Amino acid sequence: MSQSAAYRDDVMLRRIRATAAILRGTRMTKVLSPAQVAGHLGGWLPYGFCYRSCDIAHLHDPRELSQLCTDGAGEATEVAYALRWRAVDPIDYEVPASPAQPGLALLPAHSRVGAMVLGTGFTPSADDLVPEYVTAGFADLPMPANAQLIAYAPGGEEIILYTYQPEQHGWLRLAGPRWRSLLDNLPGVTPDREYVPCTSPGSSKLVGRIKDKEYEAVADPPEEFRVRALTRAARYPVSTLSRRAEQALWRNTPCWVLQRDDSWARLRLVRPDGDGLAVTGARCYERGVYETWAPVGELTDHHIADIPYTL
Structure with a gap:
């Protein structure tokens, strides 16, 4: 049932899916390509498709984990990388299916990167039952303290490469000389640096x-x-x-404003669907993440949004 689009609206399957809950402090994992690891070292924030760490804890082999990567490569590799962090609040996450994301599973294959979205709340897999999540509205989430960039070496050994230091907005290297080869795979990253400051402030x-x-x-x-x-x-x-993040409408399509100057803004669609892609021309950069550029003067309802948490 979890692998069939015919059961997207099945009451029993939704009831089963609802038991996979995220709580404050739940460990989350996003499987990354080497280029995505380099991006996070530069200041990228958690966004898009991710999993509860406990749901994929049995997957240690890099070839299995690489199938969960979101950048569309889908290649079984000798080494897998991931970002692991703790959830600040359940409201930061949603199921990539109706009602939160009704149009995601209906997008045609030619406009998609990575594995198809089934719309059942579970990732495509012939062997495992893995509930999947997306950050709410595909938003960038602020990086919590002590987030980790990790690698899975051949044989399944887990190595913590870097840990996030929020006060300095940078990453402290934990991997020693034995694991230098894992860092050599990362484009633009100097393996000898013990501390890597983020160059991007984040959205x-x-x-x-x-x-x-x-x-x-x-x-x-x-x-x-x-x-x-x-x-x-x-x-x-x-x-x-x-x-706190920046939001706007462009051609009546809700978007996050990721960056902008006086003339242009980079936007990410909050709820990707066929109509939104048609009017904005947004392109898929990784699984479920659709972005585009727009003239700042054409944005409407441009504002700073505050999403409050209950402490």
């Missing part, structure tokens, strides 16, 4: 309040949410927390 961030003052915040789920500060003494806990 979303966390903000929190202490009394009446607002601060940029850091999430260390499940319990710690604090002011972003270089000195440990200044990392006070915040009393409120929200995710």
